[in-house]
Each structure stands twice: as structure tokens, then as C-alpha cells.
Amino acid sequence: MKHKLLVAVDGEKAFSKIIDYVARACAGSADDEFAIVVFHVLPMYPVCDYMAAITVPVGDALDWFDNQTRLAATEILAKTKEALVKRGVKPEQVTTEIAKQRGVIAPQILQAAADHNCDTIVVGRRGGSMLAAFLLGSVVEHLLRNPVGFAIWVVE
Numbered sequence: 001m002k003h004k005l006l007v008a009v010d011g012e013k014a015f016s017k018i019i020d021y022v023a024r025a026c027a028g029s030a031d032d033e034f035a036i037v038v039f040h041v042l043p044m045y046p047v048c049d050y051m052a053a054i055t056v057p058v059g060d061a062l063d064w065f066d067n068q069t070r071l072a073a074t075e076i077l078a079k080t081k082e083a084l085v086k087r088g089v090k091p092e093q094v095t096t097e098i099a100k101q102r103g104v105i106a107p108q109i110l111q112a113a114a115d116h117n118c119d120t121i122v123v124g125r126r127g128g129s130m131l132a133a134f135l136l137g138s139v140v141e142h143l144l145r146n147p148v149g150f151a152i153w154v155v156e
Helices: 015-026 049-053 058-086 105-115 130-136 139-145
Strands: 003-008 034-042 094-100 120-124 151-155
Touching: 003 015, 003 105, 015 034, 015 058, 015 120, 015 151, 034 058, 034 105, 058 094, 094 105, 105 120, 105 139, 120 139, 139 151
Parallel strands: 003 034, 003 120, 034 094, 120 151
Antiparallel strands: none
């Protein structure tokens, strides 16, 4: 039976810990045992007071933002795949996907996991307190609240 993991990355500090953890779980396995989908959600457009100071057409500014965030995401995904391969995961076991943010990220991660027929979702938890995560909400907290048939690996 093939296990398929969706690894949600955002380029934060937990990145290397997530890669180490996933690589230890999957490295050296046969091609038909594991598959990994590395998933990154692009940030939404920043909406704030300084947007009024933009002197170029808004469409140009949004296109520039899209291009910059997509380039950064592509780099994050390439580094993630390279790091997994360096740690013993076979390149053909790793695919990548970039998605545009549509509101809350946790449901997008769950949908991507369902779309790819994953059975496990791997995420990193940022260093904030559990109380803050509970009160303010976090991607991890939202995922743990409604895992809907997925195992959730939270890498500290």
C-alpha cells in the first residue's frame, strides 16, 4: 500500500525540521511505498494604507506581487525537493504544487490532500504559545480541529 504525504511548507523556520522528519520517515523506501506532495499556498495581496501610495496602475502592482510570490514559492519548493533527495528520498517520489490563497489556508491544505489522495498531512508549528494558537487560531490548530480522515503530523 502506498502512503501519500502532503507536506505543507511556507519557508519558515520549521522548514528544515519538517524536511528532516519526512526524510527519516520515507528515505530508502521502495518507489511504491511512499509519495510526497510538497504544497505551498501563495500569500494574498497585502491590503494596507501604503497601497494608496503606489504610483503605478493597481493591475501592474498586483501582477508584480503575483510574480514575486510565485518566484519565491518556486524556490521554496525546489529547495524542499532537493533537501529531501539529499536525505535519501527518490526524486520520482516527490511532486510539488503551488496554490493561490483563497481565504483560510487550512481548508485549502485539506482539499489539496484530498485531491492528491493523501493519507497524511505534515505541517510545522511556529514557536508561538499554544494559548495564542487556541485564541487566535493557526493553520495547525484548524487542521487538528477538522482532520477529516487524515493523519496529521505536526513537526515542532
